[in-house]
Amino acid sequence: MNSKNKLILLLMISLVFGCADTPRPLWSTSVESNIWGGSWLSDKTIIISKNGLYKVGYKSINKPIDLPDKDLNVIECGSEKCWYGSGRNINAFIGILNLENSKNDILRAKNVEIYDIKYHKDSSKLVSADGDGSISIWDPNSLLKLENIALSDSEINSLLVLNDFIFAGDNKGHLFKIDNSKKGKMVRKDISKAAIYWLGDVSGSIWAATSSGNLISLDKKGLEINKTYNLGDEAILGCDHTVDNDYIFCGLTNGIIAVINLRKESKKVLKVDSSDIRYIKVLNENNYLVTASKKGVVSYWSMDSLITR
Numbered sequence: 143m144n145s146k147n148k149l150i151l152l153l154m155i156s157l158v159f160g161c162a163d164t165p166r167p168l169w170s171t172s173v174e175s176n177i178w179g180g181s182w183l184s185d186k187t188i189i190i191s192k193n194g195l196y197k198v199g200y201k202s203i204n205k206p207i208d209l210p211d212k213d214l215n216v217i218e219c220g221s222e223k224c225w226y227g228s229g230r231n232i233n234a235f236i237g238i239l240n241l242e243n244s245k246n247d248i249l250r251a252k253n254v255e256i257y258d259i260k261y262h263k264d265s266s267k268l269v270s271a272d273g274d275g276s277i278s279i280w281d282p283n284s285l286l287k288l289e290n291i292a293l294s295d296s297e298i299n300s301l302l303v304l305n306d307f308i309f310a311g312d313n314k315g316h317l318f319k320i321d322n323s324k325k326g327k328m329v330r331k332d333i334s335k336a337a338i339y340w341l342g343d344v345s346g347s348i349w350a351a352t353s354s355g356n357l358i359s360l361d362k363k364g365l366e367i368n369k370t371y372n373l374g375d376e377a378i379l380g381c382d383h384t385v386d387n388d389y390i391f392c393g394l395t396n397g398i399i400a401v402i403n404l405r406k407e408s409k410k411v412l413k414v415d416s417s418d419i420r421y422i423k424v425l426n427e428n429n430y431l432v433t434a435s436k437k438g439v440v441s442y443w444s445m446d447s448l449i450t451r
Contacts, residue, residue, distance in 0.1 A: 165399075165414050165451060167441035168430070171203050177434045180421030183219040183241070187423060187432050189440060190217045190226060195239065198440045200430070207244050210237065218259040218268075225268055225282065227256030236270060238285055247285065255297065262303040269308055271298035277310055277320070291326055293318050302341035302348065311338025311350055317365060331365040333358055340380045345387040345404065351378035357392060357402065371409050373400040379419060385426040389449065393419025393433060401448055412448060415439065 175192040182188070186197040194206030195217075209226070217226040224239045234255050237248035255273030261282060262269070268282040275294035280287055296313040303309075306323040315334030321327040336354035343349070347368060348360045355375055359368040373392065378400070381392040390402040397415030399422070402408075414433070421434035424445070431443040 165412050165443070165448060167414075167443050169201050170439055170441040171198065173198075173203070173206070173438045173440065175438050176436055177420050177438055177440075178214050179216050180423070180434050181217045181219040181224065182423050182432075183222070183224070187421070187434070187440065188217060188219050188224055189421070189434055190214045191438060195224070196440075198432075200428070200442050203440075207239070209239070210246055210248055211235065215255070215257055216259050218261050220261045220263055223282070225259050225261060227259050227270060234273075236280065236285060238282075257297060257299045258301045260301040260303045262305075265303070265305065267303060269301055269303055271301045271310060273297040275312065277301065277308065289326075291320060291328075293320075293328070293330075300338050300341045300350075302343060304343055309341050309348060311341055313337040315352065317341075317348075317350060317360070319365060329365065331360075333360065333365070333367060337377075339378060340392075342381055342383065342390075344383045344390060349381065349390070351381055351392060353377040355394070357381070357390070357400075369407070371402055373402075373409060374398070374411055380422050382422050382424040384424055384445070389445070391422055391424060391431055391445075391448070393422035395419075397435060399431075399433065399443075399448065403449075410451070412451065414441075414443075 173191050173196050177191045180189045186199050189196040194208050196206050197204040211228050214226050222241045226237050228235050235248045239246050256270050258271035260269050268280040270278045276292045279289040294312040298310050298312050300311040308320040310318045317331045317333050319329040334352045336352040338350050340351040348362050350358045355373045357371040376394040378392050383390045392400040395418045399412045399414050401410050415435045417435045417437040419433050420436050423432040429445050431445050434440045
């Protein structure tokens, strides 16, 4: 075999094994427009896109529900309702959609961009992360603003609500802990120089994901850093974890899923798409992972296949 034929053979082998090593979803669908974010309600993923709101289940997708604005940042669903936020300066608003009758009610937010929304069922709180460096607490039914708490000179990107505590991350790597039982007593920790895009509660610790690719575990009481996983140079846009707290799955920019094994304290990074993973959700009962990418693709994955790859 001459050198040219050897080169061709090596290229063919590398292509075959490269394709075989690329993770493949169990099922995918496209909403044919950019996806901004998602939430989970009952047995459906709720996706917001420029075409409206979609309900996506495994191998099923509903026709889009029209929303009053095409420039939406975030969505949070619970109790057959979804709350969504817009972040386009003068047109910014917070809205509520009743999924039973598709009725929309919106409240203009007076030029304040909204970057995250969290609903806490036990306390009936709806909290928004605002672009002016504050958080707002709303009545989840009437959208009456109950309280506004100034935190930072930079926009608030992420929220976590745990009973009487609200955790918030800003664009400069500051993490805030607000105790509502003590008239809003606040603690601030500087945990990064990068924006905090996601906050979660896993294994009794607070976890923060940053735009610099770091996933940080912190003590819940004093916000001291326990461990940091660097997942590369891409920004971490969101994460979710298994019910046994053994694994965390994160969606990153440029189509990357990261799998963190908390028992072994190991990680792996998988390229699964060509655009940002804007939404990620673990479905423990089915052993599925749901992702939605910026370019409009919603995919269902086998968690086992991603863990063992």
